[in-house]
Amino acid sequence: MKQxxxxxxxxxxxxxxxxxxxIMDGPTGNMIHSTVPVGQTNRATRHRTVHEFWHVLxxxxxxxxxxxxxxxxxxxxxxxxxxIPAGTAFQYRNxxxxxxxxxxxxxxxxxxxxxxxxxxxxxxxxxGSGYDKVIALHRTSSPPLDLLNERMIQAxxxxxxxxxxxxxxxxxxxxxxxxxxxxxxxxxxxxxxxxLARSYAxxxxxxxxxxxxxxxxxxxxxxxxxxxxxxxxxxxxxNGLGGWFAYRAAKAGLNQLVRTASIELARKNPAAICIAxxxxxxxxxxxxxxxxxxxxxQEPAVAAERLVNVLTSLTPADTGGxxxxxxRPIPW
Numbered sequence: 001m002k003q004x005x006x007x008x009x010x011x012x013x014x015x016x017x018x019x020x021x022x023i024m025d026g027p028t029g030n031m032i033h034s035t036v037p038v039g040q041t042n043r044a045t046r047h048r049t050v051h052e053f054w055h056v057l058x059x060x061x062x063x064x065x066x067x068x069x070x071x072x073x074x075x076x077x078x079x080x081x082x083x084i085p086a087g088t089a090f091q092y093r094n095x096x097x098x099x100x101x102x103x104x105x106x107x108x109x110x111x112x113x114x115x116x117x118x119x120x121x122x123x124x125x126x127x128g129s130g131y132d133k134v135i136a137l138h139r140t141s142s143p144p145l146d147l148l149n150e151r152m153i154q155a156x157x158x159x160x161x162x163x164x165x166x167x168x169x170x171x172x173x174x175x176x177x178x179x180x181x182x183x184x185x186x187x188x189x190x191x192x193x194x195x196l197a198r199s200y201a202x203x204x205x206x207x208x209x210x211x212x213x214x215x216x217x218x219x220x221x222x223x224x225x226x227x228x229x230x231x232x233x234x235x236x237x238x239n240g241l242g243g244w245f246a247y248r249a250a251k252a253g254l255n256q257l258v259r260t261a262s263i264e265l266a267r268k269n270p271a272a273i274c275i276a277x278x279x280x281x282x283x284x285x286x287x288x289x290x291x292x293x294x295x296x297x298q299e300p301a302v303a304a305e306r307l308v309n310v311l312t313s314l315t316p317a318d319t320g321g322x323x324x325x326x327x328r329p330i331p332w
Contacts, residue, residue, distance in 0.1 A: 009021075015045055015115075018115070019036075020035075021033040023103075030106050033251075036061060038283060043301065044119035044304075047084070047087070048086065049116055052084040053084075054080045054105075055102060055103045056077060056100070062075055062092065062097030064091045065088050066089045076092065121171065125171075131168065133164070156213075168222075170215070179246075184243065191246075199250040201295040203247065204251070211258075211274075220268065223273070223292040224269065224271070226275070227276075228275075230322060231251045232324065237331035254276065258275065263320065266319055272316070272317050273318060276321070276323070277307060278323070278325075280296060280298055283297050298325075307325055
């Protein structure tokens with residue numbers, strides 16, 4: 001038999017971001033005490049094999065849970081208990097004015113940090129957007145896709161055409177702000193022709209080649225969408241600060257490519273939509289050195305959910321447009 005006392009200080013952080021104190025463990029499971037600070041939104045996560053039971057002790061919050069059949073948001077407050085079955089995507093936050101505290105029981109025992117995997121854009125598309133199947137293509141997928149290799153892009157498009165039938169959504173989540181050791185320029189003196197060319201290759205030419213080979217996969221009737229991640233700093237009309245020459249110019253070029261492609265696409269299918277999206281500032285290694293105080297820095301799962309909401313709300317009248325993560329238009 002065991003007896004423990006709640007530690008005064010946290011023992012660790014959970015993969016999602018909560019402060020945790022170990023209370024009890026055994027051969028069939030373990031129990032921890034979790035706290036979430038005021039204003040904190042934890043990372044969207046999924047557990048591979050562990051099933052959890054939570055009981056809220058104090059504070060106020062919300063939790064989003066999603067599995068293959070449904071998704072829901074539940075308010076967390078003292079007395080509420082929930083379960084998180086293995087394989088369920090979830091994300092929670094503190095919405096109150098005091099620390100959110102809950103007891104968490106895991107069964108079987110927590111095997112280690114590899115148990116948790118983080119939720120991405122693909123998860124949100126699979127969770128409830130009405131698509132029968134979501135295919136992720138990247139450098140290590142099968143077939144592999146390299147944005148700088150047109151032959152690989154064409155091979156991926158050919159494979160999708162042969163095996164998957166109608167494609168109703170094409171979502172391009174590529175881009176690069178920093179290139180190796182090169183940092184975004186602060187003045188004209190820092191311009192480097194190689195950096196300019198590489199930024200344009202990744203941020204404009206690559207997406208253009210995706211449009212070249214994948215837009216023909218969209219059906220000739222009915223609603224379909226192509227969306228690519230641009231950036232607000234690529235807006236010429238919104239540029240009041242200067243700097244970041246290569247990235248700004250490449251994203252401005254991407255915006256023009258999207259606008260032009262949308263005109264051709266509309267001739268083939270008036271219901272098709274081709275747009276550029278600004279995802280907002282997302283908490284990733286790419287932005288950690290550039291996110292300024294006062295910006296709405298979003299967790300990746302929050303950004304993904306917002307973008308999915310924009311994608312589902314678009315109409316053919318929006319084609320050729322440039323929108324932020326809330327669906328508001330951005331000037332070219």
